[in-house]
Amino acid sequence: MHKVSLLGYPNAGKTSIFNALTNLNKKTGNFAGVTVSVASATANINNMQIQLSDLPGINSLTSFANSKDELVVGKYIQDNPNNLYISVVNIAQINKHLILTLSALAKNLNVMLAVNMVDTVTISTVQLAELKRKLSTQLGIDVVFVSAKTKNGMQDFINAIQNNLTNPKPITQNKFTNDIPTNTLLVNKITKGLSFNIKASYLTNKIDKLLLNSYLSIPLFFGVIYLILLATMNIHGLLSGLIDSVAGLYFVDLPKQLLGYINAPAIVTIILADGIGGGIQTMLTFAPIIFTLFVLLGLLEDTGYSARQAFIADEMLQKIGLPGKAFVSLTLGLGCTAACSSGCRTLERESDRRLTLMISPSISCSAKLPVYIYFCFIVFTAHSTLMVFLMYAIGIIFAVLNGLYLSKSLFTNNSLPFVVELPNYRLPNFTAVAKNSAQKVKGFLQNLGKIIIPIIALLTVLNSVSFKGKIVENPNQSILAQTSSVLTPLFIPMGIKTENWQATLSLITGFMAKEVVVATLNSVYFPTKEESGAPTSLNLISQTLAMFAEFGNSIFNKNYNDVFDYNGAVNNTLSDDINAKRQVLLQKFAGTAGVFAFLLFFVIYTPCVSAMGAISQEIGKAWAWLVGSWSVFNAFSIATMYYQFTLSLLHGLVATLIFVTIYTVIFIIFKNLNVKYGKQWESNFVFGKKTNGL
Amino acid sequence: MLNNLTLDSAQLNTVYIITGFNSNLSFYEKERLQAYGFVAGCSIKVIRKSLFGNTLQVFINNCNLIIRKKDATNIILKIKQANNYA
Secondary structure, eight states: OEEEEEEESTTSSHHHHHHHHHTOOOOOOSSSOOOOSOEEEEEEETTEEEEEEEOOOOSOOSSOBOSHHHHHHHHHHHHOTTSEEEEEEEGGGHHHHHHHHHHHHHTTOEEEEEEEOGGGEEOOHHHHHHHHHHHHHHHOSOEEEOOTTTOTTHHHHHHHHHHHHHSOOOOOTTOSOOOHHHHHHHHHHHTTTOOOEETTHHHHHHHHHHHTOTTTHHHHHHHHHHHHHHHHHHHHHHHHHHHHHHHIIIIIIHHHHHHHHTTOOHHHHIIIIIIIIHHHHHHHHTHHHHHHHHHHHHHHHHHTHHHHHHHHHHHHHGGGTOOTTHHHHHHHTTTOHHHHHHHGGGOSSHHHHHHHHHHGGGSOOGGGHHHHHHHHHHHSGGGHHHHHHHHHHHHHHHHHHHHHHHHHHTSOSOOOOOEEEEOOOOOOOHHHHHHHHHHHHHHHHHHHHHHHHHHHHHHHHHTTBOTTSOBOSSGGGSHHHHHHHHHGGGGGGGTOOTTOHHHHHHHHHHHHOTTHHHHHHHHHHSOOGGGGSOOSOOOHHHHHHHHHHHHHHHHHSOOGGGGGOGGGTOOTTOOSOHHHHHHHHHHHTTHHHHHHHHHHHHHHSOOOHHHHHHHHHHHOHHHHHHHHHHHHHHHHHHHHHHHHHHHOHHHHHHHHHHHHHHHHHHHHHHHHHHHHHHHHHSEEEETTEEEEOO | OOOEEEGGGOOBTOEEEEEEEOTTSOHHHHHHHHHTTOOTTOEEEEEEEOTTSSEEEEEETTEEEEEEHHHHTTEEEEEEESSOOO
16 A cells, blocks of 8 residues: 655644545644644545555754654654655745755655645735746645645645656655755745735734733733633533432442342452442543543634743743743643643653653642542632632642752753744634544543553452451451551651541542542541442433433523632532531541641642553653652642641741751752763654764 | 844844854754744744743744744844834
8 A cells, every 4th residue: 555644844734634635533733733643544545545644743854853753753754765755834834844845855755745725825826836836846846735624726636646656756866955054045946926915914913912912911821721720610510410420320330239130249249330330430520521621722722822822831931941832731731630741742852741740740630629629618618719729829839849949950951942833823623622622532531441440440349358358347447448547657747647547548549540539538538328238229211310300400500600619610529518527527637737738738749540651651660750759759748847837836847947958958869860861861863873962 | 234133132023134043052953943944044023022021922934933032042133124014
C-alpha cells in the first residue's frame, strides 16, 4: 500500500486535510501543538487505497530536533524515507511555511505542496495562478491549492496525490539547502509581488485590543477560569447524583442480588459487586465533570483564545521558569492531572515538562472538588463557597512557590527561545469539540478503568477481610484499617489523632482515586445499614424511572439563584443532619484546625495512581517517583507547620525551623544534582545521533 | 535615518527590519529563532507588550507571534518606516 504523510508547521491545517481525506474526526485545534503523535488511517484516493499519516506540526527540520514533536517527525522521516510527503502550508503564512517545504526537499524526500486555507484570504485568481506557476517552476514539484474546510480544490488535490504516487517525479539530489536564510531569500523571490488580505485579521486585531489589554487581560483571564470552574461544578452537582444512583443500581445492587440468587461466596460478592461494580460507579460519577471541562477548554482552544492565555500567563510563568505554553497543561490539570501530563507533550524542553509535572499535584483536579465540598460544607458551612475557592487558590499559590524553588535548584535556567503563534480568532465548531471531548472522555475512562477498577476491587477486599483471611463485620478489624492504624501516628504532627485511622485510610484510598475519599469517609465515619447487606428486592425499571424523575424534579425545581453559590453544586451525597456530621468530624480531627490541616495535605499531596501512571509515561518512572514523594513531603510539611502554629507560636516556629532546614538541605542536593547531571538530562537529538544540550 | 536597536526596545507599531542576532547567541538558539521566522531581512512590528513588558506580541510574515523580552534582546533591528500600523 502506498504511504503518504502530511508534513507542515503547527496550525497549517494538516489534520483538517487528514480528516477530509479519511472521513475521520481526529481532533483539530486553533492552537499550535494539538497533534502530538503520528495518526494513521486508510484513505481512498480515486479507488486507490493509501495509508495516510498525519504528522505533528513542527517548526524545523534542521539539525536539532528539540521538541518531542520534532523528534517524532524526524524519526518518522528516517524510518520512512520513501513516503510521499505532502507539505501543507497555510497561504496566509506562506513565506514562513515554505521554509519547511524547502527543508524537506533538502532531505531529498518525495514532496508535493498543498497550499491550504485559501478560503481565509482574499486573493485574485491571477495572483493564485502566478504563484502556482512560480512554485512549480522553482521547486520542481506539484502544487495544489486547497481548502480543507470548504472542500474547494479537494478533487484536484486527490488527483495530484494519485499522480505523484503512480508517476513520481524524479528527485533532484542536493538542489536545496537546509540553511534558513538562504531558503528565505528563495521564498521571498517566489512570493515577490504577492498580495492578499487575511479575512479574520481585522476582527482579530479588534478583539485582541480588549482581551490583551494590559490592564484588562488578567482580570478577564481569571474571569474565564472562574466561569469554567463554575459551569463545571454546577453540572457536576446536577448530574453526579443521578449517575451515582443509576450506576450503583446496575453495577453494585444488581450484581449483589444476582450473586445472592446463586449463593455465591461472600468474598466473590465483595470483589465483583462492591469492588469492581463500586469502581465503575466511582468512575462514572466524575465523567460529567471531565466531559464539561474538556468541552469548555476545547471551545476556548478552538476560538484561538488559548494562545492568548499563553501570552497572559507567560508573564507570570516565566518567573518560575516555565514557558507560557505550560499554562495550557496546568489548566488541563484543573480537570485531571493525567490530562495535564498529556498536555505537557507540547512543551519543547524535557525540563519544562518535568517542572510542570512536579508542580501539577497541587493544582486541584476535578476529583478533589467533591472532597473540598464535603469538608467545607459540613465543617465550614457558613463560608463553604469561600473555603472551596481558598483550596484552589492555595493549590495554585503553592504551585508557584514550588516552581520558584525547583527552577532555582533542580532545573536549569537556560531556556529555548519562547515563541508562540497567535492564530486568528474563529467561531468554534461545537459539534467537533463535543465529539472530540466525548472521545477523550471515553478513552480516559477506559484507561482509567484499567487502573482504578482493579485497585478499588483490591481496596474493597482489604477493607472487608482481616489479616486472618476472614470477612469482618466491623471494618475496624480489616487489613486496611489495621494498616492505617499503624501508619496514623506518622500524621500526628499535622493534627490527625492516633484513633483517627479513618483519615489515614482516606488518604490511602485517595491516592488510588481522589473521589473515593468521600465514599471512604462516609462509610467509616457514618456507616449506614444499607451498605452492609445485599438489596432485598430490585425493580430495575421502576427504580431507574424514579431516579430520572427525581433528577427531572431537581432540574425544574432548582433555585437558579444559587448557581453562583458553590453550596448548590453538590448536595446529593450529604444527608440533612449536617450538624451531627460536623460534630463527628470536629471530634475526630481535633477541631477546625485539624480539618484544615487535613485539607492542606489533601490539596498538595500526590495525584491519584492513574495520574501517576500518566506522569510516569511522560517523564519516566524515576521522575514520577520524585513527583509523588516530593508532593507528599510538601503536603506533610505545609500541613504540619500550619497545625503546629495553631497549637502555639513556639510549636509553629520549631516546626518551621525544622522544615526550613530540611528544605535548605534538599535545595543544596537538588542544585548539586543539576550541576552534575543537568546537561545529561537535557539531551537533544540530531537525527540518529544523540547529543548533549546547550 | 537608520538606527540599530534590539527588538525588546522597539517602539510599538513601528516597522523594523531584522538585521541580525546578538553575537553571544549560540548557533542552535539562532537556528531556533530563524525557524520561527525571525530571519535577517524580514519586516517586523511590535504590536503590544504585556503588563510588565516581559512578553511581546510581534507581527512578522503575516503572523502574530509572542516572544519573551529576554529572547527579543537577541534580535537586532533597524527602522524601516515609522507609525505605519494598518
